[in-house]
Amino acid sequence: MDADGRNGNKRFHQRLAPPDRANNKVCYHWRAGRCNRHPCPFLHSELPPHQQQQSAAPDGGAVAKRNNVWRNPGTAGAASGPPSKWGKGRGGGVVGRPPGRASDRICHYFLAGNCTYGENCRFLHSWFISDSFSLLTPLQGHQKAVSGIALPSGSDKLYSGSMDESVRAWDCQTGQCVGVINMGGEIGCMISEGPWLFIGVRNSVKAWNTQTATELSLDGPSGQVYSLVVGNELLFAGTQALSLSFFNGRILAWKFSAVGNCFEPAAFFDGHRLSVVSLAVGAMRLYSSSMDNMIRVWDLVTFQCIQTLTDHTSVVMSVLCWDQFLLSCSLDKTIKVWVTTESGNLEVTYTHTEEHGVLALCGMHDAQAKPILLCSCNDNSVHFYDLPSFSERGKIFSKEEVRAIQIGPGGLFFTGDATGELKVWQWLTNEVPNS
Template sequence: MDLDGGNRRVFNRLGGSSAAAPDSSKNQKVCYHWRAGKCSRFPCPFLHRELPHPSGPAAATANGSGAPKRFADDSGFSGPALRRGPNFNNNHNNSWGRMGANKVVRKTEKVCNYWVQGNCNYGDKCRFLHSWSLGECFTLLNHLDGHQKVVTGIALPAGMDKLYTGSKDETVRAWDTNTGLCMGVINLGGEVGCMISEGPWLFVGIPNVVKAWNTQTNQELSLSGPVGQVYTMVVGNDLLFAGTQDGTILAWKFNAVTNNFEPAASLKGHTLAVVSLVVGANRLYSGSMDHSIKAWSLETLQCLQTLTEHTNVVMSLLCWEQFLLSCSLDQTIKVWVATESGNLEVTYSHKEEHGLLNLRGMPDSESKPVLMCSCNDNSVRLYDLPSFSEKGKIFAKQEIRAIEVGPGGLFFTGDGTGFRVWKWAEAVPKP
């Protein structure tokens, strides 16, 4: 099947450059009209950019060493542990949402229905968007379709030139990353609830079972034990964890002697389905339809704390630096940090107009941390961290249930029409 832009090479490497030093010749105040997107003064006596964090350049690094902040992937933290360190202070907390009112929006945030159908007569004068995104910092490379229902998982196994997508249409598709062609379809006989990769292994969660494929040897395994749909999976401390419909978190450990995954533990405590998992700071965090988040010790697999500040389903979890981020259908993103006692507390809560479905993080082309959060209004919001300044938006015809980060500044969004390949724009050097 030759898909849209079939011969386009999607895995292009991306470079970046650091931001220039602040212009000391101007009034050190950000232009109010520029923030609103309508400054007409030239030259303007105020800054047309945001001021750096008061703590200086070290605030933009993971540990003050000059290295850019990084996000943890599903395998764990990339930064310090989730606890107050010797350099922790309230100023760091207060930086959350400090510039949240800064918007990149320039026109009506609605995609033109006539443009989608190919017959809008207004062209550039149309007050609605003729684009699937809003923002100049990233571009759409390709749209690959083929699934009949919403894409619920995207995975890129290590060392492979293939990308895999799973869908509620009960199939997994393999895509050639060089040509964009669909290389094969696997019919599973059940809706794909989630999909992840770890090393050469591809794990797919469907009702009552986890399917495992070794993409190098083609070995196929079925991990039994789940009751109902498998909604989420994560790997940590050499264990594969799966959150299931009955509220249980199951764990398997790979046995090199038998070349199989063997049951290792069953974590119980949630009263409804577990729909989100993440590992960080030697802990497993789980989000559930029962509105709670639980923190588990990876060493003892015992529950350490239950967080109940959300008022609806906790759809996604993300570890960034010493913080845990959670999003919910209650329309909030909460930022958690550990107290002196080790317990987590909310240090910032960001409000959206719609319920939130998924969180992913990655650095942009200037190595600055960006949070991507999909909402149930068929969009993805992109925010700078920790300010929550709006960086852009992505739109779709249906809910975007899957977001995955790729190499070289690539990222992927999956909805009911297939999945799209995006790339951060090259950073423009400043004079």
């Protein structure tokens, strides 16, 4: 039958086997949505739960078992104790999607705008799979990758920075671009803190107060600024490594001076061998990740490195502080959850594995205040996971990889991809019932 859903038209076959059929095997082709045999010698329905344990589907339809058994974060790294709840979700599938439907695969011809099957295509003609959020509108204008998204306090504008050397201002009511600022160089990152907008460019950080129109240029960086974060009344910037010297991925810090209405240099951190690509602040600690495959932990009182984390085997693309945990992702296709032990050091308490390298992490809450992790991968998708179970809540698809994710007010969130397109999303207060 043809079912018209929120995500576009999807065709699937749902024929039942004759009642006298004794075969307890589920049709593999039915699960994939393409069985054309009638009658079919196999079942066109799922087995009852008590039989699923005895008959694993050939496509891996049975719930996957996790081999990870690890310590409860509440035991502060103790070697024994009850297992924690991290990673105890379903083995696969997206909430709200029948296991046999082929619509969890995006139609690449649809993405390119030239699918000839139209409504009869058995692959998904949509930019997302989920019953929990929806796409409000795309914002188009940037010519290259979106590298930063920000919403300064007290402003009715959304700002996006891009590698096309421009910052665009978008009216939050109409969605129209109301201003374009040429920065004279590629924008490596952009954040906001209060009314301030901070923009990382080559050899500088630009600061703009959106309420007073004050514009400042913070000198000090050498090379492209890839990451920015504010914490402990300091602005931190992670910079590009320009030479092959042993310690060349530098982090710079500035403190705002109300007297001079300016940002004064406060400290610098040397330790990474390659460019610093992500920064996070939490519990008087600065966490930095780098192309040298390492995470460094810095004490914000002494400005000294107190631990180096070397568990990742490729570039650590993003770090995220969540409650008492640190989350990190890498091109080694893993997301690691770190917890502080009794000794005060961070240790991996859970590792989640993706099929592709992971580019960015963002944490937020859905409309029911449940914690959700957004995980951008280099297969041009963004995965949504319930925490701490890592049960999948949905996916976003894009023409190219999503490099920027930002949370907004009222259940809004934003994604920016490598084509330059910005999309506005919203969590649904009442989730759409499963079809």
